[in-house]
Amino acid sequence: MAHPTISEDIPPMYENIVKGLWPVLLRTWRHDWQGGEHIPKSGGFVAAANHISYLDGFTLAQFLISQGRAPRYLAKSALFGMPGVKRVMTGTGQIPVVRGSAQAVQAYEAALDAIERGDCICVMPEGTLTRHEDLWPMPGKTGAARIALSTGCPLIPIGMWGTQDVLFPYRGVTPKPLPRKTIKVYAGAAVDLDDLRGVPMTGGVLREATARLMDAITVQLERARGEVAPDRSNDMNGEH
Template identity: 55%
Template structure:
């Protein structure tokens, strides 16, 4: 099946990469998707998704491409170093993150510029693969909310489930691509930030926006999994959860 037409102009390298990967992703996943109509067709927006596996990037990209949008990830700078991979990453407009260096803030500046150009920027607001024992979303970091408030773009909540069956976090070194695994992705309406957009961007404002975002992602995931999330959201600070032990698979 040919890939869907894009609703935006993208880099030639990115177009070739999408064309090459689309049929592969069609083969290795059985897809249950909902909320494609909530993905903005034009203009910049932040796509914020829960994070349960190192394989999340590909099904999330697949979902967004199906909606006609090309995702731009904030990715660790080491991925921009190997020859060949470096050219693909830059050629696809991905954004390097220089953690723990004086250049760490450059990623947010680059993300803002991409959003202002009308791009889709993908962020995992938890900042890492969840440590919650049953893989529910943890407390979120404020970067996604900050980008949305500083640029005025929509903040789109997305929930994903099933990628652990392709690559279990912190255990599997290589993905199990066949047989095809069920991957469920659901996008909700953009988070309502209207009452916050004219306010100063303070720690309180960012935390309010982030709480709304994580509430919506968690609600979407409850619908996908068919069970309620814990009443209290997991905060990794002060916990020593072991994600390799697994948890419920519902």
């Protein structure tokens, strides 16, 4: 797989990290990537994925970079206080979030600004690693849908599978790359929100948009796993 061409203006640090890590990442595990045609080649959009491993952020970023897009995350503010990590987070344009504070609103506004600039914003709507016993998605929080509805940008659902074989959730922090694993990332068409745009953004509208998103993510995960997800009809979507 050739080195990706990033289509956007990105900070030099981001470009240097991609150049340095790309060959290593390609040799670390096998890749089954599908749906790249659904990733917008230009303009702002939200990429929303399930969350099954601490490696998911890196995996999603690698997939998006392979499509020529430089992902930006709404990241926990604590990461920006860690020596070395802070420089990387700020140098690559990541957005700090202080949960449960006025600064969380500032992070949301920063995400809107990034979309308007044409950036790719990555969100894992569950808000944490899934606690479902079979690693299916939990109900989503409404942040990703809120950004998409506020800006009118595409909301792309993505299912990831295989990262749990390298680093299983809640079972330590030591990866197990051997034997070499296959990591699957499947993207789908943008979630249809047309009927929800241009109307008051009530809690009901946000929950409906989020339900559609989580259903679309689950469909992609079903494809990646080759399995049918359990019935989610009794799930209640979260608020964010």
